[in-house]
Amino acid sequence: MSRSATATLTALGVGAAGELTKAPDRALPVRGELAGLLPWGGLRRGSTVSVRGSTSLLFALMAAATAEGCWAAVVGLPGCGALAAAELGVAVHRLALVPRPGRDQGEVEKTVAALLDGFDLVVLATPVTAATSRKLSARARHRKAVLLPFTVSWPGADVELTATSGRWTGLAAGHGLLTSRTVSVQATGRGAAARPRQTSLVLPGTAAEPPARPSLVPLPTTDSPLPPAGVPHPASTGPPDLPGPSFAATVEAV
Numbered sequence: 001m002s003r004s005a006t007a008t009l010t011a012l013g014v015g016a017a018g019e020l021t022k023a024p025d026r027a028l029p030v031r032g033e034l035a036g037l038l039p040w041g042g043l044r045r046g047s048t049v050s051v052r053g054s055t056s057l058l059f060a061l062m063a064a065a066t067a068e069g070c071w072a073a074v075v076g077l078p079g080c081g082a083l084a085a086a087e088l089g090v091a092v093h094r095l096a097l098v099p100r101p102g103r104d105q106g107e108v109e110k111t112v113a114a115l116l117d118g119f120d121l122v123v124l125a126t127p128v129t130a131a132t133s134r135k136l137s138a139r140a141r142h143r144k145a146v147l148l149p150f151t152v153s154w155p156g157a158d159v160e161l162t163a164t165s166g167r168w169t170g171l172a173a174g175h176g177l178l179t180s181r182t183v184s185v186q187a188t189g190r191g192a193a194a195r196p197r198q199t200s201l202v203l204p205g206t207a208a209e210p211p212a213r214p215s216l217v218p219l220p221t222t223d224s225p226l227p228p229a230g231v232p233h234p235a236s237t238g239p240p241d242l243p244g245p246s247f248a249a250t251v252e253a254v
Contacts, residue, residue, distance in 0.1 A: 028042050029065055046140055046142075046145070048154065049061075049159045051151075051161050055077075056163075060089070065121060072123070074098065075126065113135075113139050116139045126152065158190065160188050165183065183203060
């Protein structure tokens with residue numbers, strides 16, 4: 001790792017990956033539903049876990065680890081928003097965003113390699129060659145970091161998590177707000193993760209209860225005719241003793 005990269009990480013308050021926790025070989029925590037998909041019960045340090053199908057799944061995978069003090073970096077994902085990450089439980093004050101890591105493979109490799117030296121989790125959403133992917137996975141193993149390729153092909157990943165479209169909830173009788181989405185997450189991999197696994201995950205799933213729906217004002221129907229002229233409608237929000245300006249006054253003012 002270069003001196004400039006080390007100085008940058010030091011300024012952020014981040015040391016080498018092995019200095020971030022007292023037990024660098026332990027698995028980083030994940031949400032309970034996701035723990036059953038991983039053969040180690042969490043994100044094993046030094047592993048490469050590929051994520052496909054959902055940015056929300058990616059944030060959910062990072063949430064518990066960052067909440068317990070781990071640092072994370074997201075590389076090559078310009079549309080990544082800190083607010084969306086926070087809603088999924090990510091501790092955004094420990095999240096670094098690198099929207100554009102470089103113009104060529106060499107720059108991307110150097111950037112990600114430097115981040116693997118100082119962060120616990122590194123997400124990479126930029127396509128790389130097979131040779132570069134092998135180098136970065138080896139770097140993650142050596143530095144005891146977790147590499148999370150996102151929506152890119154990654155041969156040799158220890159685990160691959162794929163989210164499929166699910167069911168939205170929150171609408172009732174044609175109105176309301178979308179509050180959550182239930183997706184199906186499948187896990188495949190090699191070695192201890194060779195046996196396929198599947199679970200359902202509620203996203204965002206961080207709120208104790210869904211937000212209250214806004215109150216609705218009923219519209220007049222054929223059975224409920226409009227009130228006579230001069231009588232205020234019940235749904236009117238203006239005070240009854242303060243009528244608005246007349247049409248003539250409005251025209252004169254204009």
